[in-house]
Amino acid sequence: MTTYPEHFVYTKEHEWVNAAGDLATIGITFHAQHELGDIVYVDLPKIGAHVEQGKTLGSVESVKAVSDIYSPISGEVTEINETLASAPEKLNEDPHGAAWLVKVKMSAPDEIKKLLSAEDYQNYVGAES
């Protein structure tokens, strides 16, 4: 049983946010990578790009399908995880850690209040079959 970090918040589209002040680190959840299967390609925005809550941030591809990643919050991309371009499989190995996707300077930090707690997310994916 995977435990979802308590200090993250989550979306129903299976992204996570780790916020510190107005800086947010964003990734996809263990459940997301597990559902996708072997991830072979990650498409991320450029540094400086503006992302908006609920809008497409990028995409991940597994061997069998492409899935959009939706931004859990709004703001400006300050950093992207360059290692994923050459090693997308890290998303399967460490989705809550080393395989974070982007860091974003939030323009509306209150948006994270709308997101799910670890417990709520765990219940959500537990109920989704």
Next chain:
Amino acid sequence: MADSELKRTPLHAVHRASGAKMVDFGGWDMPVQYSGLVDEHHTVRRAVGLFDVSHMGEIEISGPDAQKLTEYVTTNNVAKLKHGQAHYSGLLYEHGGFVDDILVHKVADDFYFICVNASNQEKDYEHIEAIRLAKGFDATVEFASDKYAQIAVQGPRALETLQKITPAELAQIKYYWFEEGPVAGIPARIARTGYTGEDGFEVYVEPTQAAHVWKALLEAGAEFGIKPCGLGARNTLRLEAKMALYGHEIHASLNPLEADLAWIVKFDKGDFVGRDALLKVRDSGLKRKLVGYEMTGRGIGRDGYEVSSGGAPAGWVTSGSPGPTVGKNIGLCYLPIAKTEIGQEFQVTVRDQPVDAVVVSTPFYKRSK
């Protein structure tokens, strides 16, 4: 579609119990993966994998005119089949498009066993039966899918695996031949056929015995590292081997000549359904053709993506995916005939961006014999 409305194979409970990830595949609740698509793919290339393909349909044609009818409704040369031999063939409409692609097995002069695609089986049966009636062939066409479960054991260790539980001399069965013989004590039809590009067998048994045979194969193959595999790996395996998938490379609006399947069309065998249309296509020249490609730019072509050449629309991807064994992003697509030579560069539209690709020779993967 709710789960309850999906059709199930006799091995459904086995898949569910072993934690396979299930998907709706053409109205069937089927395992898409067990241990993971790439792991299963490599297992089949390097050792042996087990597939439940019981969703596939079976049609039996018997009676005095069985050969004539089979010859007339299919494109390949049935008269050349010997007892115990099978071949790949096409079932066409009069206009030359595909009703289905099929495997024809000659069991006896008056008995042909045809394996067809799951989602086409009712349509195939009706098509053949209608032609039988219209032409007055003295034959019986039986929709026989309920009589068979089908298990594919595929990979370089498939023969050793299956040999442990059958007295049939498997090494004596040549590629695309079959035999009747017990498997795990159960009467079975053992065909040296497959959809993976590897050596292997497809075993047809009575549905109530499927779970028993499945379990026996898993036990027999344990020492070789056998793994149950899902439809995900089946798809990447067949794509690397450039085997067509109905609804993708072929369908009612595509004919075998443009699908690069001219080798299953035997014009000189006499009349068959679709022959006139195909002769016209052949004589007037093909306009488009199926080719294999590799992505040279960063991106993966996927089923249905548009392709362009010189900025103009040129065709579409029929199947596209990373190829786990070839280690490249590969696919099949239709291109205008003038653009189909090896080395031709074109673009696949990936999320609104043209990404470079190049026509390559196929199959992408060929096993060493």
